[in-house]
């Protein structure tokens with residue numbers, strides 16, 4: 001009765017990395033303005049996409065196969081689609097916009113602008129962005145033997161409070177930039193435009209599998225982006241209760257030297273955060289460094305218990321990061337955002 005979700009949305013690497021950064025960076029850098037504002041931008045994007053996911057999940061149409069976020073390659077270009085819907089007769093690309101406020105769209109200049117504090121801010125034309133993804137997807141489909149599949153694009157405004165003024169009153173714009181609330185009506189309108197099935201259900205299934213197999217989520221190096229080094233980071237495991245660090249390894253458990261809280265698994269989050277922020281691999285020596293333990297045997301047992309995939313032997317052994325989509329989705333971050341950011345420098 002409702003669409004089938006082939007790929008469920010997971011937090012993008014960038015969002016997971018910001019959450020990891022707030023756990024790992026020294027407390028007095030946590031309110032750094034550039035870090036907090038980038039985090040909020042990434043979080044708003046994810047939340048907006050989830051609004052659209054919810055609306056789409058209630059669309060009464062069963063032959064819709066939904067990919068909630070997918071990143072593919074049309075060599076040499078990677079391209080990312082916020083939501084892709086595959087059906088037997090057509091494909092939809094949804095480009096989700098999460099900005100709030102009042103915007104002006106000029107279809108003649110192909111420009112989206114916003115006036116903030118008397119200054120004009122200009123954004124990429126979202127219709128052109130969606131059309132560029134369509135071109136890339138056509139390239140991808142051609143390499144999979146699909147040449148005649150109609151593709152329709154919609155720019156979906158995630159939040160009802162956002163206003164887009166169509167300043168040239170171009171009737172096409174009303175059909176291309178839509179609010180999440182009217183998503184069902186626009187899907188109906190487009191769905192009725194096509195009658196012929198292009199794919200058999202077997203072919204559709206194969207294409208779903210190919211899309212899943214070729215999804216390559218982006219990794220973002222936020223440490224480099226913000227010029228953050230080891231000197232800005234916590235050493236060892238912080239206590240989950242009082243944030244004192246490092247916790248000490250005693251009797252096969254972690255113990256807080258300040259409040260005596262005990263944890264058996266506190267190392268797991270710290271190792272995963274390392275794999276989100278620093279590198280997709282970790283060695284025994286790096287593990288000892290980030291957990292502040294001396295014993296290679298202890299580090300070995302701790303990493304072994306996490307079932308990370310690994311290669312190499314003895315001191316050359318490396319352990320690999322889980323895939324981006326396999327990281328835990330919980331977001332326990334030790335920060336409450338203030339309205340006035342401390343203007344800190346990272347030097």
Ligand SMILES: [Zn+2]
Nearest residue numbers: 239242256259
């Ligand atoms: Zn404690």
